[in-house]
Amino acid sequence: MPQEQYAHRSTMQTSEGPQDGMGNLRITEKGLKLEGDSEFLKPLYAKEIRSRPGNPLYFQSARNVTVNILNEKTKVLTRLVTGPQAVEAHSQKFEVKTLSGKLLFSADDNEVVVGAERLRVLGAEGTVFPKSIETPNVRADPFKELRLESPTRALVMEAPKGIEINAEAGSLKATCRTELRLESKDGEITLNSAKIKLPNLPQGSSSSAGSRQKIYELCVCPNGRLFLSQAGSSSTCQINTSVCL
Structure with missing residues (x-):
């Protein structure tokens, strides 16, 4: 030693x-x-x-x-x-928080949570959801338009207590290639407006030759189709049933 x-x-x-x-x-x-x-x-x-x-x-x-x-x-x-190609995180749960401890983002096997007050997607193509999305509110930035679009499939909106669509400072437009359906199983559909226009309704055959009157009667076919018929002293819908075929 x-x-x-x-x-x-x-x-x-x-x-x-x-x-x-x-x-x-x-x-x-x-x-x-x-x-x-x-x-x-x-x-x-x-x-x-x-x-x-x-x-x-x-x-x-x-x-x-x-x-x-x-x-x-x-x-x-x-x-x-x-x-050199990416940054990868392997764990049971991934979280991003602010200095004060507020959750901004988290992800695990069950769900992805965005805790920020606003989620902004700046891509020109918007946001693509291959499956369903659950949210209490969808809105655009001030003075910007909001578009919900499905180019190749159907667009379905469901809610157990109702769906509300508001355009407080502009117009609301819904377009499709084949048909647009408004369906209520247990209630009613209300169109509450000072003016309701249906500019492209078909017209039935004239009940009197040479008549030039501009007053029409709105008729409903058994299958639900609407058409216009020149008004008379009584209903003229029954003589224009060819439109319903």
Whole structure:
């Protein structure tokens, strides 16, 4: 034992350079202090890695930087990989919060939650939902139009307590290629407006030759089709039933 202690002291005393470290590496009361750029060829184990106050901390790699969180059995619990193609996070749940702790975004196997007060999609093509979307409110920015469009499939809106569509400062337009249906199973459909126009209704044959009157009667076929018939002293709908075929 005495010989080993003596040899250790001799090495420390005769070594060149400072006694508190080597090169850019210094030993301090708080741990190891590294100045300048350094390269570790093998794994580095540390409880805390931080930069000098006021300076940023850089992790640089030729391929990727991977951060793993392990359990007692060295099994990976979470992993963050920043590579040349993408940034990947592997965990049971991913969360983004503000400095005050407010949730902005979270994702897990069951759902994705956007906690911000407003979700903005700036892409020119809008937002595509391959399946259903559940939301209490869909609205456009002020002075911008709102479009709900399904180019190749059907557009279905369902709600257990009703659907409300408002255009407070403009018009509301619904267009389709084949047919537009307004259906109420247990209630009624109300068209509440000072003017209701049906400009393209078909007209039945004239009941009197050469008549030029501009007063028409609105008729309803058994299949629900509407058509116009020149008004007379009595209903003229029955003589224009050919329109209903």
